[in-house]
Every structure is written in C-alpha cells, then in structure tokens.
Amino acid sequence: MNAPAPLLRRVLLQGRYETMAMLRNGEQLLIAVILPLMALVGLVITPLLDEFTGSRIDLAAPGVLALCTVSTALTGQGIATGFDRRYGVLRFLSTTPLGQNGLILGKVIAVLSVLAIQTVVISTAALLLGWQPEIAGILPALVQLILGAGAFTSLGLLIAGTVRPEATLAITNLLWVLLAAAGGILFPTASWPDVYEPAAQLLPSTALGDALRSALMHAEFNLTASIVLLAWTIVASLAAIRWFKWS
C-alpha cells in the first residue's frame, strides 16, 4: 500500500516547482523584475516625486517594492493559476497526495520566494542609486510585505478561480497598471483630490505603499495600513473559498 510523502515535503516540492515555473516565464520576469526596475530608475531621474517630502529614491524604493508584490502575488500568480485551471492542472494535482490545500500552500511559498528575490534585486539597485532606508524600519517593512503578499495572493486566486484565464490575464495586468498609476503604490495619496483620498486609503495598494514608506522612511509600523491589508486578505480569501472553481 502506498503512502503520501510527508505534508511539509509535498508543500515544499510544490513551492519549488511553482517558483521555478514563475522564474522561467519570460513575461512574468518582465513584470516581476524589469518593469519595477524601470519604474525605480524613472522615478529617480524624473521630477514626478518632487512634490512630496523626502528624497526621490527614498520615496521611490518602498513604492517599487510594493509594486513588486502586486506583480508577483496578483498578476503573475493569478495568470499562472488561471491557465493551470483551464488545463485541468489544478484538478489533477488535487487528486495526488498534494491535494487542494497543499496546492494553495505551494503557491504561497512560491509567491514569497519570488518576492524575496525581487526584494534583494530592487533593494540592491536602490542602494546603488543612493537609497538610505531606516534600518529600524526593515523588520516592520518585511511584516507589511508579507501582509501585502497575503492580500494580493488572495485577490489573485479569487480572480483566477472565478473568470476565464484570458480575463484573468487582462484584469490582473490592467490592475497592475491602474494601481501603479493611481492606486497609491508609487505616489503617496496625500496630495490627491479630497474626494479620492479617503477612498484610496482603503485600497490594498495604498495601504501597502503607505505601510512600506512609513517603515522605510520613518521607521514606523503603520497599523492602519496593516489592518486594511489584513481585512483584504480575509475578505478575498473567504470569497475565494466560496467561489473558487477548480475546473
């Protein structure tokens, strides 16, 4: 009689497998690393951030790290899951000892692994451009990054599990652009029109951007932002559990 490999081993195997799949995919690499790097350089060489207090690079680096989270957790992971669903991969793997829960845990590990790589690459580039992060803010920033990854992974799964993969592709790419431009990721919402600002505070993108700026510019843990991220994680996860279609 056969037996399953231990749970931890199954989940780690799946995590490694999905991480490699993400890193091997050209389009995903573009949106996960190349575009964020271009955004970082763009924000440093243009005066876009000059209306805010702080040096360009100190404002830009936390925002680009937040953008990386959206790239990987929402767009990259969402598209991969959507197409795996189309091809029956989710159903096949859920009949193996990995199971549905193992599959989701594997995806979470993959998102965190890719995010770790992105963080190293972006931080190195930012340091070379003269970034001076608050050392005391690094731990709070890591906590907020993980909370953000949770919120955007749940949202990505919710989208990938409910609409066709082509629609997932369109929606998650569009969200990436919209949130980057007007979602409080790269640009603090403080200077925006009064009607928009309070609503924007409730976006997970604004919460993550603000949280990372608070941590890395002022060494503060932005509690409001972390509550917003947690709330999005809970709502999107519950919705995904309720509506996710495996086939």
Next chain:
Amino acid sequence: MVRVIDGVHLRAYPGQVTALLGANGAGKTTTLECAQGLTRPNGGSVRLLGQDPYEAGAGLRSRVGVMLQEGGLPQAIRPVPLLRHVAGMYQRPRSVDDLVDRLGIGNFANTPIRRLSGGQKQRVALAAALVGDPEVVFLDEPSAGLDPQSRAVVFELIQELRAEGLGIILTTHLMDDAQRLADYVFIIDAGKTVAHGTVAELTKATDESAGVERLLTFDARPGLDLAALRALPLEVHEAVPGRYTVAGALTPGHLAQLAGFWAAQNVMPAAIHMAPRSLEDVFLDISGKELR
C-alpha cells in the same frame, strides 16, 4: 442544481478492468469525478477503497491514480521533470525511468508538454497517473488521440496492471476499447446505468434458446430483391446501396439458404463478413440511434 447523473450504480473490483461506456455527454466523466472525490454528489453514496473520496485525505489519494480527460498537465514543463515532481508526492513511487521507457516518453523528453501531440500528452498523463504506484486507477478516455502503435502499448500496459491486481476504471465511447479491454462493462446513457455485464453477457442473445446472435454483412450489386430471404427468421436489410445485413441467430442451414439465394440471383458477393453481435449493436439497441 444540475442533475448530470441520477441513477448510476456501479462497482469495480481489484484485478479487473471496469469500463464505463456511453455517448459523449452521457455522464461518464461526472461519474468518475464523484468517484475520485473531485465532485461532491448531491445524493447517493460513493466509496473508494472503503472511504468517502470527497472527505478523504492524502492517505487515500496516495493509493489512487487519476488520468483526466483533458490530461491535466502543466504546459510549460517537460515530461520527465513533471513526472519526477509528481513522484515526489509519494513515499514509494514507481520508477520514473521505467515508465518513461515503457511508454516511449524518452522520444520526446525534451519537448515542453504544450508542444506534444495529443497521443504523446495522453501517454504522459497515463504515466502521471501511474507514477504513485496506485491500487486503483481512473482513466478517462485513455485511448483518445492515440495512434495505433501507442494504443497497442497503452492497452498492453493496462492489461499488465490488471494482472498485477490493480483495479482499473476507464471510460470510453469506443466499443472496440471496451470489447478488447474490459472485464465488466457498465453502459451509461443520459445519466443512468442502463445495462451491465461482461462483454460476453452483453452481446449474448436476449433469448438463450435462440443461440448466439450474429451479424452477417455482404457486399453485392445494389437493389437485389430480398423477398426470398424475408421468409427466414432473420432481419435482412440493404443498409446502404450495395451493402446488405443479415442479423439474428444464424444457423448453418441459414447460410446454405443464403448461398442458394445468391446462386438464384446470380450474385457473387464482393465481400462477406460475419461476427457475433457486437457491443456496438447492444449499445445502439439500448440507447437508441438518435443523435442527441
């Protein structure tokens, strides 16, 4: 709630190939999904190795192999790394190298799955279902898209697995597959099991005393006057112009009369073929001939 299946009753045993035979859309795949634990039925009961498959955990899943109709394979990866990945989920997997060798996967080992032909994908999906060394395998349309060589290899492997004592449950809409592979056949039509038995049982005449039903076909010039044959207790038709069918409990005497008929009409048939009533005839008798 959609009632795709309602009234499916079946059982499968170790060391046997159990075939679910039915037209497309009859409910075969849905039946398998319930048995595999992928779908929770709204009613009825399902037991897989004594457990409820929908509620069961990794322990049960490690004893069951599944090949989905559409394959269920990731597209970007190559076959061998995929099989090694799946093998890692089990404590005692089968040897990936053996499976690769056995199913001829080595010939396309360096091609990503998305670029494989239908038959090549089928072989990888079969290997993925078997790599966990299961006690039970579910194969949804295992011969779909296979060329004759791959089909022979796959069928031989299925027969070997049966000899090893695996319980094999497969679906097919191809009578020939069922006839060649199955120990026991369930015919599913419109979400119900409408007949079941061994192939021999299903193709036997309904009336035992009548002997074995046979179907004889012959090709001759079109438009023969069949009146002389109508006296026989057989069904005689010109199915298509030039092709005639004679169905029923044929005896040597009937064949002599048939030969007499040809002599009288001065007909030399271009081809004559006779076989027991096939599973296809049974299937069409039961589920009707209309398209749905």
